[in-house]
Amino acid sequence: MQQSLSFKIIKNVAWNFIGNGWLIFLMFFTTPYIVRKLDINLYGVYVLVSTIIGYFGVLQLGLIHASIKYISQYLANDEKDKVRKAFWTCIFMYIIMGTLGTVIIYSFAGYFVQRFLSMPENLKGIAVTAIKIGSIGFLFVMITGVINGALRALLRFDLLNKIVVFFGTLQLLFTVALLYFGYSLTSIIASNVILQFLNIFVYWYYSVKELPCLAKPTFDAPLLLEMLKYGGFISIFSVTEPVLKSSEKIFLSSLWAVSSLTYYYIPQTIISRLAIIPSSVLNVLFPVFSRYHEQKESSINEELFSRSILYLQFIYVYIMFFLLFFGKAFFVLWIGNDFAQNSYNVMSVLAIAGLFNTISQPSSTLLMGFGRPHTLAFINVATTVIYLPVSYLAVKHYGPIGASCAWLFISVLGFFLLSVAAWQSLRFNIAKMCLNILYRILPASVFSLLIYWPLRRFHYPLIHPMTIFGIVLVTGVYFVSIWLWGLDDFARMRIREFFEATVMKFKGLFQRTG
Incomplete structure (x- = not known):
């Protein structure tokens, strides 16, 4: 593997760890205060707002990943005009789909709350208002995803993380300040939407600065069809991914008291935040896999793949041991003894599941970089079909601990299937690895x-x-x-x-x- 490539990857991975690590550091200190000020039930509503809006990620049609892949390939061949076409075609498409998503979420907010959520009557009005306000941010997030995708394709994760740190810090500070001055959930979500809107202009400024060719809008219908062919399978993944990540939360809120969702959600959030470990590495490797696959450099990709699994395991296992042995003491110190009693076992199971999720991520990134999103889509559909009944039954009978066990089961299954698919792409010696x-x-x-x-x-x-x-x-x-x-x-x-x-x-x- 080339020395300059190694240095660039290490630099970008380090920036990803710095950016995401800073936000986790802030979350560690602000979450107990936010939970206490909102109370367990209202915090559960806060979680449900993001969960419901997250389900509409299917409207992305997989074009964010498609734009990163295509822009990376075009940059490798110095085809700046094609870069501009890929970028703006996705922007125009996302303006349409983002507006559609906003209208649907806003219009059906009341239906979502009445039909699917089990909560006290006095919270339902707040939940409806919160979902309606949050729906506006859906459009902004869609547009931002394409713009920062250009920076990802350029491997400018230093710029990307500086912006993420700035706005992520503002979001948490605004949340704490609003709660301190007596404002509630709807004000917090409104402030988040305003920051998402401002985020667009900052990303746009730096994207055009790095790629001046992006300044002039254009649209390419044939290229859109080509990208949709790739992104269509990613969109299947976008349908199944929110189901895999959020269905147990919906089951918990429907079958158990809303407080049980908080006992599950906070440990699950900690483990999901640890996804910065694979994402910090693999967000860098996705455009690299795409670029070297285009240039037929299979040996470089094979080495990057095997090393990524090894290094991710080194980092995650250290954290997993801490959570397994000191997770309960950590919760007692962080939030309180009652919360620790209800959440420690959930945390332990999820920590083990997180290991399998972490070391399976290089396989899914490789499949997308190699132009095999259809394989990834098939695996996600298969695991989702299996997961839904398993998750429902586990939650129904065992509550939060059942939800965590269901997640462990599907994580192990997903790891096995993705590893086999990656082996078919690279034909490496899987036993030796x-x-x-x-x-x-x-x-x-x-x-x-x-x-x-x-x-x-x-x-x-x-x-x-x-x-x-x-x-x-x-x-x-x-x-x-x-x-x-x-x-x-x-x-x-x-x-x-x-x-x-x-x-x-x-x-x-x-x-x-x-």
């Missing part, structure tokens, strides 16, 4: 378990000196083990070069400012 991954992660895992397991038996609070010492010790042992036995010489060299370049950059910055 799996054994190599297990060999590299085993020393760090064993050493961590030997420290965590006896420490947990003492039931120390999270901020107890012995707990802190154990976590610090495991962190050191784990990552030293990864450095010695998990990484090869190539990876260690690239990491050293990246940090040396970063240090030199900061030295130069300090010298100029000094």
